[in-house]
Amino acid sequence: MDKIIGFIGCGNMTKAMIGGIIKSNLVNPKNLIISDIHKKNLDFVSNKYNVKTVNDNKELAKKSDIIVLAIKPNIYNLVIDEIKDFVKKDVIIVTIAAGKSINNVEIEFGKDIKIVRTMPNTPVFVGEGMTGICYNDKISKEELEEVVGIFKCFGKTEIIDEKLMDVVVSTSGSSPAYVFMFIEAMADAAVLDGMSRDKAYKMAAQSVLGAAKMVLETGKHPGELKDMVCSPGGTTIEAVISLEEDAFRASVIKAMRKCTQKSKEMAKTTI
Structure with a gap:
């Protein structure tokens, strides 16, 4: 150019x-x-x-x-x-x-x-x-x-x-903050169970990076990829059930909709 x-x-x-x-x-x-x-x-x-x-x-x-x-x-x-x-x-x-x-x-x-x-x-x-x-x-x-x-x-x-x-704001503009919080929470849990902080952040962050690349590069539905990790009676499904009991997905959806609404309100104040 x-x-x-x-x-x-x-x-x-x-x-x-x-x-x-x-x-x-x-x-x-x-x-x-x-x-x-x-x-x-x-x-x-x-x-x-x-x-x-x-x-x-x-x-x-x-x-x-x-x-x-x-x-x-x-x-x-x-x-x-x-x-x-x-x-x-x-x-x-x-x-x-x-x-x-x-x-x-x-x-x-x-x-x-x-x-x-x-x-x-x-x-x-x-x-x-x-x-x-x-x-x-x-x-x-x-x-x-x-x-x-x-x-x-x-x-x-x-x-x-x-x-x-406004949906872009909540889906990609603001969402790195949600992901950082998720990585931090994963690392906190690992530290609680005895892992050093530096190793916990590295393992959690790389897992998020790798999971995101699988979504983008395989073209598979995220639910299908989740199912691939969840062995019958295994550790992953135990964690997934715990997240569902605490309304993990509903909490994310609620937060993103609040973010979208805030973006719409901001737009009204600048017109």
């Missing part, structure tokens, strides 16, 4: 995305521009990745073909108001903020503009992210492929209807 990609905001997500983009050789580092109010963040990416940095969002807007708004939702209106008169005519705006609808961003720009709304998650930091993507009717097939190509540099992607973006 020979387009100039600009990132407004240089937090952890931006750093992870830049790392993935450069590692994949998608673009030359000289085609990346990053702006941020914190000089130490800019110095970090400049020194590590040899990318161009600026402290002026308007300068970035003038030069960028694709602009990623990697900022907090509560300052979107301020940043958009700052750059809207300086962006290129055919610029593609990529958002990564929960609760910011495409319509909301269109209104804030106050003109026809190409928008791709995305929701990546924190595993992008290790190249295993999951990103839900939707877009407005001004984005061409080729432009969509370009944006999808960016996010494929650090994980997997899925095109979804925007009405499902």
